[in-house]
Amino acid sequence: MTGFPRFRDAGEAALVVEFGTVIDDRLAEQVLALDLALLAAPLQGLLESVPTYRSLMLHYDPLVLPRASLIGHIGQLLSQGAPVATTGRLWCLPACYDPQFADDIGHVARTTGLAADRVIALHAGATYRIVMYGFAPGWAYLSGLPPALTLPRRATPREMIPAGALIIAGGQAIVAAGPMPSGWHIIGRTAARLFMPGQDPAFPLSPGDRLQFDPVDAGAFAALQQRAAAGEVLMRRVPGRQGA
Template identity: 30%
Template sequence: MEKNLRVQIRTLGDLALTIDMADAVSRSTSETVLSSATALRNAALPGVREVVPAFCSITVHLDAPPRDSAALQARILALLDGDVQEPPERRRFTIPVLYGGAAGPDLDELADLCRLPAAEVVARHGGRAYHVHMLGFLPGFAYLGEVEEALRQPRLDRPRTRVSQGSVAVADAMTAVYPSASPGGWRLIGQTPVRMFDPERAMPCPLAAGDVVTFSPINSARFAELSADVADGYWLEPDA
């Protein structure tokens, strides 16, 4: 993958550096960010604690303030200018969703705004593979793109003070699952019974940047069955 980067590094306090790599969110930008993050992780630079990719940037967290920040930044720039690193293997996940009704109170309004039947909105949302751009906002909240052009609508004018855990939502070109109850302004079109964050697990989030997600419509009976399985310890795993 060819990289034409205009990289800018800025300090983020005294224990982190943010590497800005692009101005616009896109799949190609995400691929560049992820491959660059892989290169930084593989380099195992002394003093680097964690490498965190975002939409258009990477944040490098440090164990301590660097003795020579300019030298560290030069080393990072040299790594990003070197051979392209392949991002981690893409894992694929299927997330079951109960669409509409109490589980998706904004589905009908979204359908009206899009001038489509609700069933068509469900078919289009569930018939697409989504790229995990990044995790943020809440632990386990994965930004998934891109939503089909015909389904794109802005956030609600008045955000809800509480969105239920597992709510599946859309906003502009992104879709996501709320991993825990929180305020939120995205349009709620469904709900999944699976957990997207569990602090008791060694890997608390099933998804990571670069993964691929597909949503699968289910009925209320299947939702109840899966909810019981989740209570018994079921965890979202990659597709076979």
């Protein structure tokens, strides 16, 4: 690759560090590595960072932190050999793939040429990393979806996707935090809430964190949904297995 990473200006108060222009888990790892390095040693005048699959947007106060200083600092971090983003915590989320929560499992199976059970086994068997949040609060975009589950979006978006829906499209996977319209395919649901506005932290899982799904049957899931509705935090930290 030539020319990457490169710096693009989004006005005088935001800088985009671009690692590429496509979706590629290796680019996402570079983005998260820089993000974590900047979070580990905060820079005065650097206000917020927003990771995506291919770039890191840095919002800054140019009256405190001049652009040249910011770029110099990032250049230094990158030249130290980008640290690999292994510090993400590993979480386990209870998930149910029962047909009542998997509206599109038939369509996904037909389109990918896999049996429905195989679709579920692939999705439930993978380890993902939260690359970014986007679209709406707590919508977690993941890397790590098995390539066999790649398929295009629905021709017509759904009016409403329920909270906790596990959705896939375009080779990407999302955990949907709240009800919103979407053209992605629903193949399961988690009872864990990625966005809890009344609690601290409101977002238990951070970009860079890794997660796995723990399949449960419909009966157990109903009980978990009730506990989630009562405000219980259902994601479980997997101890002693940080990183890759």
